[in-house]
Amino acid sequence: MLPMTLGRVPQSDLVFKDSEVSGKHAQINWNANALKWELVDMGSLNGTFLNSQSVNHPDVGSRRWSEPAKLEDGDIITLGSSSKVSVQISLQNQQVPVGVGMASDAMIARRTGKKLPMEDVSCYKYPLTGAKQFGLFCIFDGHGGDGAAKAVSRIFPENVANILSQGETIERVLTCGSASDVLKCAFSLTEAAVNHQYEGCTATALLIWFDQNKDCFAQCANLGDSACIMNVDGNPVAMTEDHRVVSTTERARIAELGHPLKVGESRICGLNLCRMLGDKFLKEQDPRFSSEPYVSPVVHITKSCSAFALIASDGLWDVISTKRAAQLVLEYKERHKDQIVSADSVAEHVLSEARNLRTKDNTSVIFVDFDAMRTGSRTAS
Incomplete structure (x- = not known):
């Protein structure tokens, strides 16, 4: 109980x-x-x-x-x-083939010294119901409250699992080597189900799956300014797109709609984001807002690869570049190479750097360690 x-x-x-x-x-x-x-x-x-x-x-x-x-x-x-x-913690009925570490901190408002209200929601699920070789790792960063983020954290994983469990969907993903349609459909269904008029959230979702050879595939979809990076054999891979109003891609998309932003304009209706889930009232008022996600190319990870993924809300990226974040992970693992390093400790290490740099926003980090496939170890938060 x-x-x-x-x-x-x-x-x-x-x-x-x-x-x-x-x-x-x-x-x-x-x-x-x-x-x-x-x-x-x-x-x-x-x-x-x-x-x-x-x-x-x-x-x-x-x-x-x-x-x-x-x-x-x-x-x-x-x-x-x-x-x-x-304290003894054991996993029951959950075999996670990758290392998973999670860390979050509401952080402190620098002017008042008070703790900020926490609007980030992090979650992961492996395996997905009805799709045992699939796993999902997500961060939803709310604005206007945490209601939309909490709702999406329930609805989105269910939608992904339901889509994958329909007919030949899994076989199609394995054959094509892409889950782009699954992710886009899940975002669309989630947007339709979220009935938050004055609250919204960003969404960053990393979907992984395994083929019959036990090789792993990873694909990400996102809305907003949370981000996911991967590193495979030392090579950085950007898995998300920045959807802030000031980003080049968003300004170009908005210009194509026939409503170009003015020089120096960095907000629409008070928001610095163009894409999100929820915020239905704003979307009804201004067609420049969108819930269409960016979907990354698929990353193939064999058992011989050394690879990891790092997903984080904008509280991290406000003070740490993607390059520096990857370096933090690699340096930490190298410094502790003769020890058993938990995925949680890596996530906490990255989070602590954002704290030391005095980020002014909620910060959440999910670290996914694919090296566990190679070593046979299993780590969970």
């Missing part, structure tokens, strides 16, 4: 006979958006510690709940000074 409460009272799910443990001391829950287990201090008197680090609310003595802290396999939770819980 979730959430799981840790405390001294009998109503707790895990009961401690320790006078330093509060009646309801801490809580463990599953974050379905970030796909992570999290620990929260429930305003305890004597504190909750994760690997000896306090997770209490910064306002000591306020009895307010803390921010969630991510749990990983092997962590030690301490309630008060002596009651300890060892």
